[in-house]
Amino acid sequence: MADDFYLDEGAYDGIMDDLKTVGTAYGDGFRKLTAVLDQYDGAWGGDDIGKAFAEKYIEEGHVNDHVNNYGQGEEGLVESAKNGKESAKTLAELDYENAKDLDSKTTAEKE
Helix, strand or coil, rough: CCCCCCCCCCHHHHHHHHHHHHHHHHHHHHHHHHHHHCCCCCCCCCHHHHHHHHHHHHHHCHHHHHHHHHCHHHHHHHHHHHHHHHHHHHHHHHHHHHHHHHHHHHHHHHC
C-alpha cells in the first residue's frame, strides 16, 4: 500500500480532455459509417440470393443491433471524461478540506 497518494489535477484534466476528444472523434467516425451503411442498405438486391443474404446477415446476424450498440460508444467516452473530471474535482476538494481540518487540529494541539 502506498504511503502517499498524489493526483496531478492538471495532467488528469488533460487526460480527461483527450478522452472526450477521442469520444467525439469516435462519434464522428460512427456517423460516417452509418451514412455509408444507410447508403448501401438493400444493395444486395431483392432476388432469392439477396433475400437470403439479408436474412442471414442483417436479421440473424443482428447487424442493426451491433451498429446501435457501437453508436453508444461516443456517449460512454464523453460521459466518462465528464465524470472523471467531476470525481477529480471532488477528490481535490475533499483533500483540501481534510488537510485544513488536520492542520487546525495540529495547531490546536501545539497551543
